[in-house]
């Protein structure tokens with residue numbers, strides 16, 4: 001797919017008139033397309049190693065489409081955000097409020113639904129909590145499996161995560177910069193386990209002490225069902241820790257698209273007590289300006305004013 005895009009870009013370049021093509025050549029555009037070719041090959045080493053983990057019988061359609069290509073590009077950016085030194089600042093901004101709460105709480109069972117590439121779940125498990133990372137996306141699960149099974153030293157892998165979008169770049173140096181990962185080698189351990197599949201299929205008899213949702217609840221097609229499931233999965237008195245925006249939704253038309261006040265009112269109706277601003281500063285609600293898998297060097301920034309809160313399951 002990346003090669004198809006490159007070929008389209010080459011065709012567009014070739015369609016320039018003679019004088020303009022000469023000018024583009026003189027400023028280095030043809031060389032830039034060659035650099036893209038090299039970067040695609042480097043990224044291909046990682047994506048092929050991930051594809052090698054695929055069980056062929058598990059694929060509905062063996063032919064990748066442009067949505068698949070988008071998911072692969074997203075996965076490359078998630079490697080940066082979750083598992084590289086370059087992603088540290090972005091990570092710390094959103095992980096710290098959550099980890100600060102869990103550091104202060106008694107050790108218990110934690111569920112992280114929509115865990116993505118699992119860095120947050122892994123950090124929580126490192127605090128000594130028995131952590132379950134849940135993720136529906138086959139792409140994300142394979143990418144994390146690659147980290148677990150095909151990595152033995154820090155910064156062993158290299159990707160060029162930004163090459164698939166030429167917009168908002170200051171230079172070839174920023175566009176083609178390589179990012180090494182992982183900054184630490186994740187390993188399977190007894191405090192981290194996985195539930196691959198739909199969060200709604202996690203049995204509600206398995207009660208958790210904490211459910212942590214990071215950039216997750218707004219992926220719901222039905223936010224009421226999501227909050228009910230979080231409630232059902234918690235033991236009485238258990239805590240739900242949330243951080244994220246309200247960007248309804250990437251996967252289809254949500255049945256409800258609520259504002260923050262409505263989400264908080266709904267949470268109380270379902271049986272949560274949201275910790276208030278006057279309480280302990282670690283559990284008090286706050287607004288966290290943050291980015292999500294951003295390119296730090298780009299000429300464009302998308303800043304979320306993400307909302308953080310902690311809520312306790314109360315029984316009516």
Ligand SMILES: C[S@@+](CC[C@H](N)C(=O)[O-])C[C@H]1O[C@@H](n2cnc3c(N)ncnc32)[C@H](O)[C@@H]1O
Nearest residue numbers: 114115116134135136137197198199214215219
């Ligand atoms: C916006 S991403 C956030 C990922 C991760 N929490 C992070 O911050 O990097 C939302 C994630 O939730 C996953 N997801 C969405 N619906 C899900 C469901 N019903 N069960 C499990 N995971 C789900 C998606 O596949 C995606 O990886």
